[in-house]
Amino acid sequence: MSDIKIFNNICEEGLSIVRKAGFTPSDSAEKPVGIMLRSANIKDCEFGPELLAISRSGVGVNNIPVDRCTEEGIAVFNTPGGNADGVKELVISSMILIARDVLGSMRWVQSLTGTDEEIAKAVESGKKQFVGPEVGGKTLGVIGLGAVGCRVANAALDLGMTVYGYDPYLSIAGAWNISKDVIHMESLEAMLPLCDYVSLHSPLTSETNGMIDAKTIAMMKDGVHIINCARAGLVDEDALLAALDSGKITRFASDFPSARTIGRPDVVLTPHLGGSTEESEVNCAIMAAQELVDYITTGNIKNSVNLPSVMLDRLGVARLCVIHRNVPRMINRFLDLIGEQDINVEHMINKPRGAIAYTIIDVGSAIGQDIVDKIAAMDEVMRVRVIA
Numbered sequence: 001m002s003d004i005k006i007f008n009n010i011c012e013e014g015l016s017i018v019r020k021a022g023f024t025p026s027d028s029a030e031k032p033v034g035i036m037l038r039s040a041n042i043k044d045c046e047f048g049p050e051l052l053a054i055s056r057s058g059v060g061v062n063n064i065p066v067d068r069c070t071e072e073g074i075a076v077f078n079t080p081g082g083n084a085d086g087v088k089e090l091v092i093s094s095m096i097l098i099a100r101d102v103l104g105s106m107r108w109v110q111s112l113t114g115t116d117e118e119i120a121k122a123v124e125s126g127k128k129q130f131v132g133p134e135v136g137g138k139t140l141g142v143i144g145l146g147a148v149g150c151r152v153a154n155a156a157l158d159l160g161m162t163v164y165g166y167d168p169y170l171s172i173a174g175a176w177n178i179s180k181d182v183i184h185m186e187s188l189e190a191m192l193p194l195c196d197y198v199s200l201h202s203p204l205t206s207e208t209n210g211m212i213d214a215k216t217i218a219m220m221k222d223g224v225h226i227i228n229c230a231r232a233g234l235v236d237e238d239a240l241l242a243a244l245d246s247g248k249i250t251r252f253a254s255d256f257p258s259a260r261t262i263g264r265p266d267v268v269l270t271p272h273l274g275g276s277t278e279e280s281e282v283n284c285a286i287m288a289a290q291e292l293v294d295y296i297t298t299g300n301i302k303n304s305v306n307l308p309s310v311m312l313d314r315l316g317v318a319r320l321c322v323i324h325r326n327v328p329r330m331i332n333r334f335l336d337l338i339g340e341q342d343i344n345v346e347h348m349i350n351k352p353r354g355a356i357a358y359t360i361i362d363v364g365s366a367i368g369q370d371i372v373d374k375i376a377a378m379d380e381v382m383r384v385r386v387i388a
Helices: 012-020 066-071 084-100 102-110 116-130 147-158 172-176 188-194 214-219 237-246 278-298 330-340 369-376
Strands: 002-006 023-026 034-037 053-056 075-077 139-143 162-166 197-200 224-228 249-254 267-269 318-325 345-353 356-363 381-387
Touching: 012 023, 012 278, 034 278, 053 278, 066 075, 075 278, 084 102, 084 147, 084 197, 084 224, 084 249, 084 267, 084 278, 102 116, 139 147, 139 188, 147 162, 162 188, 188 214, 214 237, 237 249, 318 330, 318 369, 330 345, 330 356, 330 369, 369 381
Parallel strands: 002 023, 002 034, 034 053, 053 075, 139 162, 139 197, 197 224, 224 249, 249 267
Antiparallel strands: 318 356, 318 381, 345 356
C-alpha cells in the first residue's frame, strides 16, 4: 500500500475514497505519494521524490508552493465548486445585512431594558433609525463568474435584482451555468457605474490583487455597497477605508476581518465562513480525494491549478505519463524512444498549460526502465512515470 499524508481534519467521506482505492491515509506518513489538506501551510515543507500530487480540500492554494511543485513534477489540485453553495448563501445574506443595517438593529435591541411594555414602546419609536432599502429592484454587479459567481448571479435574479456579470476568462462550462437574464459586460468601466451592489468572485492573482482600488471605486455609484467573500487581497484597504469615510461606499461586507475594519459600524465582517458548512466540507473532501486517486492511479487530471486538464480512456498494457516544458518536438522524442523498442502506441494525448505540458501515451506492451530513464534525463522533463 502507498501512503497519503493528511493535514488538517479531512472528512471521513473523503478518507474512505482513499482507502477503497488501496491507499493508507495518515497524518504521520513519511514518504507519501499524495497529500490531502485544507488550510495547513506547507510552503516550507520538503517533498520527497515519491510525492506525485497534492490535493487541497477547498479552493485557495496560497498555502501550497505551487511553482515549486510544478518544477518538481507534482500536480496540485483544488476543489472549485465544492463549497459554492455555502459561499453563495453567505454572499446573499451579507448583501441583505448591509442593505438594511440588520446587525446595527440587533445591537440596539440588545441594549434595551425595562418591562415588556417599555421595550415594545421603545422598539416602535426606535426602529425608524434602521429603515433601509430592499434589494429587489436594485442592480448587482458580479465580478467573476465561476462556480460561486454564477450561483450568486442566478440567486440575485430570484430576489428581483437586475444582474450584470463581468469575467474576461469565462469558460464555456461556466457560461452554461449562468441564467440568460444575467447581462454580460465587457469591462469594469462599463459595469461599475450601473451597480448598487458589487460582489467579488475573482481568484487572487497578480492581475486581480487590489483590483478594487481608488480608480475602480471612483467608477462606482455614490453610496455603493460592496461584498467580498472571495479573497482579502482583491480590495485595496486604504482606498476602501477612504471611500467609506467619504460616503462613496455606504457599507462593506467581508469574510476577511482586518485590524482596521473590525469595529466599524459600516462594515459587516464574518470569520472566513464562506465554505464553512458541513455540506461544503464533505463535498470538498470527496472531490479532493477523487482527484488525487484518479491522478495517481490513471494519470488523468481534473481541477489542477498547475497542470492542464487531461482525460484519456485507458487502452493498451502500459501508460506513460510525462510532465514537461511546452517546447517543440517533445512528443516526437518520446515516440522515437518508444518506436526504437518496437512498442506500438495505442492511444495518446498532449495538452499545454502555458509553459508546461502534459503527455499521456498508452502502449501495447510493457515499457522498459531504459526508456523511462532516457525521458527522465531530458532537461525539459519534470516527471515521468509508468502506470501498468
